[in-house]
Amino acid sequence: MANRIRSKKYQGVYYRDTLNGDRVYEFTYKDLEGKKRWIKVGKQSDSFNESDAYRKRLETLSAIKLDGDEPNFIKKRRIVKKLLLEEVAVKYFEEYKTRAKPEIYLESYKKYVNKIKPTFGHLPIVEIKKEMLVNWLKSFEKTYKQASINSYHATLKAIINYGIKNFDEIESFANPAQKISIKAPENERERVLSTQEINHIFECLAHKPKALLFISIALGTGARPKAILNTQKKDIDTTNQMITFGALKKGKRYSVPLMDELYEMLMERVADLKNDDFIFHPDNPKTIPSKALTYEGIKNQIQPTLNELFNQDLDANDRKYRVTLYTFRHTFATHLVKNPNINLLDVKKLMSHSRLQMTERYAKVELHEGTKNALSSLYKK
Numbered sequence: 001m002a003n004r005i006r007s008k009k010y011q012g013v014y015y016r017d018t019l020n021g022d023r024v025y026e027f028t029y030k031d032l033e034g035k036k037r038w039i040k041v042g043k044q045s046d047s048f049n050e051s052d053a054y055r056k057r058l059e060t061l062s063a064i065k066l067d068g069d070e071p072n073f074i075k076k077r078r079i080v081k082k083l084l085l086e087e088v089a090v091k092y093f094e095e096y097k098t099r100a101k102p103e104i105y106l107e108s109y110k111k112y113v114n115k116i117k118p119t120f121g122h123l124p125i126v127e128i129k130k131e132m133l134v135n136w137l138k139s140f141e142k143t144y145k146q147a148s149i150n151s152y153h154a155t156l157k158a159i160i161n162y163g164i165k166n167f168d169e170i171e172s173f174a175n176p177a178q179k180i181s182i183k184a185p186e187n188e189r190e191r192v193l194s195t196q197e198i199n200h201i202f203e204c205l206a207h208k209p210k211a212l213l214f215i216s217i218a219l220g221t222g223a224r225p226k227a228i229l230n231t232q233k234k235d236i237d238t239t240n241q242m243i244t245f246g247a248l249k250k251g252k253r254y255s256v257p258l259m260d261e262l263y264e265m266l267m268e269r270v271a272d273l274k275n276d277d278f279i280f281h282p283d284n285p286k287t288i289p290s291k292a293l294t295y296e297g298i299k300n301q302i303q304p305t306l307n308e309l310f311n312q313d314l315d316a317n318d319r320k321y322r323v324t325l326y327t328f329r330h331t332f333a334t335h336l337v338k339n340p341n342i343n344l345l346d347v348k349k350l351m352s353h354s355r356l357q358m359t360e361r362y363a364k365v366e367l368h369e370g371t372k373n374a375l376s377s378l379y380k381k
Contacts, residue, residue: 010054025050027057031064082124083170086117088163095162101247108155115140115152116159125163130176137180145319150182190320193331197310204305211301213265214280217243218328221256222336222351224248225299225325229292234275236266245352254352299325 004026007013016024023044031037041056042048089112097105119136120128133156140149157177163170193201198219205211217228227245235244237255241263244255258266270279277289280298302325310323329351336347348356 007050007054010050010057012057013050013053015050015053025053027053027060029057029060029064082126083163083167084121085123085125085128085159085163086121088125088167089117089121089159091166092159092162111152111155112159116156120156125160125170126173128160128176130179133176133180143317146183153177153180153182191310191323191327191330192334193323193327198331200309201305204309205302208301210280210283211298213269214298215302215328216262216265218325219332220259220262221245222329222332223256224329225295229278229280229295229298231279232275233270233273233277233279236270238267248352252352254349256350295325 002016002018004014004016007015012027012029014026014028016026018024025041025044025048026038027041028036028038039056039060041053093105093109093112096108100108120132133153137149137153140152157175160173160175160177164173164175165171201215202212205215214225214228217223218225221228221243223245227248230246231243235246236242236258237244241258241260242255243258243266244253247253266279270277273279273289278292280293281287281289281291282293282297306323306327314322316322333347333351336342336350337344344356
């Protein structure tokens with residue numbers, strides 16, 4: 001780079017001659033901290049001269065004296081710091097925490113911290129492209145369920161949309177996550193326990209009364225495992241022989257009638273409990289009725305037996321066919337909709353589904369007997 005040459009006419013103004021015969025005009029000044037700064041004004045080929053450089057210098061000095069701020073033409077030249085996804089995410093979760101249920105907020109925040117932040121948190125939002133998101137989502141396909149992948153996608157999309165709405169820097173930015181279609185889960189549970197299999201489970205767990213009661217409630221009400229574990233004595237309606245489960249996900253509290261045998265089992269279980277005590281509570285190393293048993297606590301009592309009976313030849317990630325604690329809920333709904341006298345809307349209420357479409361997946365279409373016979377003799381002479 002050519003040496004700067006001081007102007008003989010204007011204080012603080014310099015110029016440099018370039019190899020291609022052009023001339024570049026600059027000026028220097030000291031900022032509020034006393035640091036010497038150099039500002040490029042323009043080239044002679046673009047009609048700039050020493051007078052222009054001097055005028056810009058005076059404008060700069062005048063602005064510093066008036067309000068300590070730099071003039072607009074310098075601000076425009078300064079490299080603007082790009083808005084990072086992490087900066088938007090912090091504000092998004094601060095706002096989301098005020099309107100979401102604590103468990104929903106925590107679940108969403110963990111998805112961001114564990115799956116989104118490591119890849120995109122440090123990036124400027126304007127540099128996040130659709131192709132990057134597609135590859136990121138594909139990286140989960142071998143190890144995570146499609147429903148989980150969809151939730152990561154939805155969380156990232158919500159954060160960027162929040163940024164577009166609330167930050168001027170990206171108000172005109174097109175959300176790349178918005179352009180990616182959500183894949184329907186291909187791993188919905190299909191495993192349904194037969195009556196014979198259910199009886200076999202009861203036989204194998206006859207020595208574990210707490211496990212038997214949990215399974216009986218799951219098969220008798222279709223409730224989610226966590227809802228069962230959060231149930232207290234006061235949630236049992238002895239007048240109407242019903243049990244009320246707390247709200248999970250986006251649902252509401254709901255009640256389910258209890259079969260006589262199940263009701264008697266429950267009343268025996270809670271006989272010595274206080275109203276605020278949990279039906280399922282820790283008993284080891286000591287009994288704490290005021291505390292709910294964890295999911296892992298009940299799973300450790302039941303899942304080993306289920307694995308031995310049904311899961312030995314199945315992949316650990318086979319959501320469709322592995323028998324788990326959630327299989328009891330699926331079994332309840334599937335057996336229920338087979339009854340021709342059952343109203344699907346009632347099943348929706350019993351399952352605490354937000355949409356009827358969620359219930360309809362349990363309504364398996366049975367082939368007419370005549371169709372079955374026709375298929376069995378197809379192509380036979």
